[in-house]
Amino acid sequence: MELHAVKLKPGGPQTALTMLADCSNNLFIKRAVEHQNHLRRLNELALFSSLTFERMRESCDEHLQILDAVENADNQRAAGLMRSHLSRADSTYSGSYPAASK
Template sequence: LADAVRQQNNLRRLQESAGFEELPAERIEQSCREHLAILDAVEAGEIEWAEALLRQHLRQASEFASPQQRSI
Protein backbone atom coordinates (compact mmCIF):
# COMPACT_ATOMS: atom_id res chain seq x y z
CA LEU A 1 0.00 0.00 0.00
CA ALA A 2 2.88 2.37 0.76
CA ASP A 3 4.19 1.85 -2.78
CA ALA A 4 0.76 2.67 -4.15
CA VAL A 5 0.64 5.90 -2.19
CA ARG A 6 4.11 6.82 -3.44
CA GLN A 7 3.01 6.12 -7.00
CA GLN A 8 -0.09 8.23 -6.51
CA ASN A 9 2.07 11.09 -5.25
CA ASN A 10 4.27 10.75 -8.32
CA LEU A 11 1.20 10.91 -10.54
CA ARG A 12 -0.04 13.95 -8.66
CA ARG A 13 3.27 15.69 -9.31
CA LEU A 14 2.93 14.98 -13.01
CA GLN A 15 -0.50 16.57 -13.20
CA GLU A 16 0.83 19.92 -14.41
CA SER A 17 2.65 18.37 -17.33
CA ALA A 18 -0.34 16.24 -18.30
CA GLY A 19 -2.83 19.11 -18.51
CA PHE A 20 -4.54 18.51 -15.18
CA GLU A 21 -3.62 21.92 -13.79
CA GLU A 22 -7.03 23.19 -14.84
CA LEU A 23 -8.86 20.70 -12.63
CA PRO A 24 -10.24 22.00 -9.36
CA ALA A 25 -8.12 20.98 -6.37
CA GLU A 26 -11.17 19.26 -4.88
CA ARG A 27 -11.46 16.97 -7.92
CA ILE A 28 -7.79 16.04 -7.73
CA GLU A 29 -8.14 15.22 -4.04
CA GLN A 30 -11.29 13.19 -4.73
CA SER A 31 -9.48 11.32 -7.48
CA CYS A 32 -6.68 10.42 -5.06
CA ARG A 33 -9.25 9.15 -2.55
CA GLU A 34 -10.87 7.08 -5.31
CA HIS A 35 -7.50 5.56 -6.22
CA LEU A 36 -6.84 4.64 -2.61
CA ALA A 37 -10.30 3.09 -2.24
CA ILE A 38 -9.65 0.95 -5.31
CA LEU A 39 -6.31 -0.16 -3.89
CA ASP A 40 -7.90 -0.93 -0.52
CA ALA A 41 -10.49 -3.13 -2.21
CA VAL A 42 -7.81 -4.99 -4.18
CA GLU A 43 -5.70 -5.44 -1.06
CA ALA A 44 -8.75 -6.83 0.77
CA GLY A 45 -9.37 -9.30 -2.05
CA GLU A 46 -12.65 -7.61 -2.99
CA ILE A 47 -11.99 -7.70 -6.71
CA GLU A 48 -15.57 -7.16 -7.85
CA TRP A 49 -15.84 -4.12 -5.56
CA ALA A 50 -12.50 -2.82 -6.85
CA GLU A 51 -13.78 -3.22 -10.41
CA ALA A 52 -16.97 -1.30 -9.57
CA LEU A 53 -14.96 1.47 -7.92
CA LEU A 54 -12.62 1.66 -10.91
CA ARG A 55 -15.49 1.90 -13.38
CA GLN A 56 -17.09 4.65 -11.29
CA HIS A 57 -13.76 6.49 -11.08
CA LEU A 58 -13.26 6.32 -14.85
CA ARG A 59 -16.78 7.62 -15.50
CA GLN A 60 -16.23 10.54 -13.15
CA ALA A 61 -12.74 11.26 -14.46
CA SER A 62 -13.98 11.28 -18.06
CA GLU A 63 -16.28 14.18 -17.19
CA PHE A 64 -13.21 16.32 -16.50
CA ALA A 65 -10.94 15.04 -19.27
CA SER A 66 -10.17 17.17 -22.28
CA PRO A 67 -10.54 15.59 -25.74
CA GLN A 68 -6.74 15.33 -25.86
CA GLN A 69 -6.64 13.46 -22.54
CA ARG A 70 -9.46 11.13 -23.64
CA SER A 71 -7.39 10.04 -26.63
CA ILE A 72 -4.56 8.76 -24.41
Protein backbone atom coordinates in the same frame (compact mmCIF):
# COMPACT_ATOMS: atom_id res chain seq x y z
CA MET B 1 1.83 -23.60 -14.41
CA GLU B 2 3.34 -21.59 -11.58
CA LEU B 3 2.65 -17.87 -11.38
CA HIS B 4 5.00 -15.39 -9.78
CA ALA B 5 4.22 -11.95 -8.43
CA VAL B 6 5.40 -9.10 -10.60
CA LYS B 7 7.47 -6.51 -8.77
CA LEU B 8 6.33 -3.04 -9.80
CA LYS B 9 8.96 -0.44 -10.53
CA PRO B 10 9.20 2.43 -8.06
CA GLY B 11 7.55 5.60 -9.26
CA GLY B 12 4.26 4.21 -10.47
CA PRO B 13 2.34 1.18 -11.60
CA GLN B 14 3.27 -0.68 -14.77
CA THR B 15 0.72 -1.18 -17.45
CA ALA B 16 0.23 -4.57 -19.04
CA LEU B 17 1.82 -3.16 -22.18
CA THR B 18 4.91 -2.08 -20.25
CA MET B 19 5.23 -5.51 -18.66
CA LEU B 20 4.91 -7.20 -22.04
CA ALA B 21 7.52 -4.86 -23.51
CA ASP B 22 9.88 -5.66 -20.63
CA CYS B 23 9.40 -9.38 -21.25
CA SER B 24 9.92 -9.07 -24.99
CA ASN B 25 13.68 -8.61 -24.73
CA ASN B 26 13.27 -6.25 -27.69
CA LEU B 27 15.03 -2.98 -26.94
CA PHE B 28 13.12 -1.10 -29.67
CA ILE B 29 9.72 -2.12 -28.25
CA LYS B 30 10.82 -1.38 -24.69
CA ARG B 31 12.05 2.11 -25.64
CA ALA B 32 8.94 2.84 -27.72
CA VAL B 33 6.64 1.92 -24.83
CA GLU B 34 8.76 3.92 -22.36
CA HIS B 35 8.59 6.93 -24.69
CA GLN B 36 4.82 6.57 -25.12
CA ASN B 37 4.34 6.32 -21.35
CA HIS B 38 6.49 9.40 -20.81
CA LEU B 39 4.44 11.41 -23.31
CA ARG B 40 1.21 10.21 -21.71
CA ARG B 41 2.42 11.31 -18.26
CA LEU B 42 3.44 14.73 -19.59
CA ASN B 43 0.01 15.16 -21.12
CA GLU B 44 -1.68 14.11 -17.87
CA LEU B 45 0.44 16.56 -15.88
CA ALA B 46 -0.53 19.39 -18.23
CA LEU B 47 -4.20 18.50 -17.74
CA PHE B 48 -3.90 18.60 -13.94
CA SER B 49 -3.72 22.38 -14.08
CA SER B 50 -7.35 22.40 -15.24
CA LEU B 51 -8.53 20.40 -12.20
CA THR B 52 -9.89 22.02 -9.09
CA PHE B 53 -8.28 21.19 -5.78
CA GLU B 54 -11.51 19.44 -4.75
CA ARG B 55 -11.46 17.17 -7.85
CA MET B 56 -7.81 16.30 -7.22
CA ARG B 57 -8.68 15.38 -3.63
CA GLU B 58 -11.65 13.28 -4.79
CA SER B 59 -9.44 11.52 -7.33
CA CYS B 60 -6.87 10.65 -4.66
CA ASP B 61 -9.64 9.35 -2.40
CA GLU B 62 -10.95 7.23 -5.28
CA HIS B 63 -7.47 5.75 -5.81
CA LEU B 64 -7.19 4.91 -2.10
CA GLN B 65 -10.60 3.22 -2.10
CA ILE B 66 -9.60 1.13 -5.13
CA LEU B 67 -6.33 0.12 -3.45
CA ASP B 68 -8.17 -0.78 -0.23
CA ALA B 69 -10.58 -3.00 -2.17
CA VAL B 70 -7.70 -4.71 -3.98
CA GLU B 71 -5.78 -5.17 -0.73
CA ASN B 72 -8.89 -6.77 0.81
CA ALA B 73 -9.27 -9.03 -2.24
CA ASP B 74 -12.68 -7.48 -2.96
CA ASN B 75 -12.27 -7.63 -6.72
CA GLN B 76 -15.89 -6.87 -7.54
CA ARG B 77 -15.80 -3.69 -5.46
CA ALA B 78 -12.40 -2.71 -6.87
CA ALA B 79 -13.69 -3.17 -10.42
CA GLY B 80 -16.80 -1.09 -9.72
CA LEU B 81 -14.74 1.67 -8.09
CA MET B 82 -12.32 1.65 -11.03
CA ARG B 83 -15.18 1.90 -13.56
CA SER B 84 -16.65 4.84 -11.63
CA HIS B 85 -13.26 6.55 -11.36
CA LEU B 86 -12.48 6.12 -15.05
CA SER B 87 -15.93 7.36 -16.00
CA ARG B 88 -15.45 10.50 -13.90
CA ALA B 89 -11.95 11.00 -15.31
CA ASP B 90 -13.26 10.57 -18.84
CA SER B 91 -15.96 13.18 -18.30
CA THR B 92 -13.44 15.52 -16.64
CA TYR B 93 -10.96 15.26 -19.53
CA SER B 94 -13.56 14.93 -22.28
CA GLY B 95 -12.39 17.06 -25.17
CA SER B 96 -8.98 17.69 -23.59
CA TYR B 97 -7.18 15.33 -25.94
CA PRO B 98 -6.94 16.77 -29.45
CA ALA B 99 -6.97 13.39 -31.18
CA ALA B 100 -9.81 11.99 -29.06
CA SER B 101 -12.97 11.04 -30.86
CA LYS B 102 -16.07 9.33 -29.55
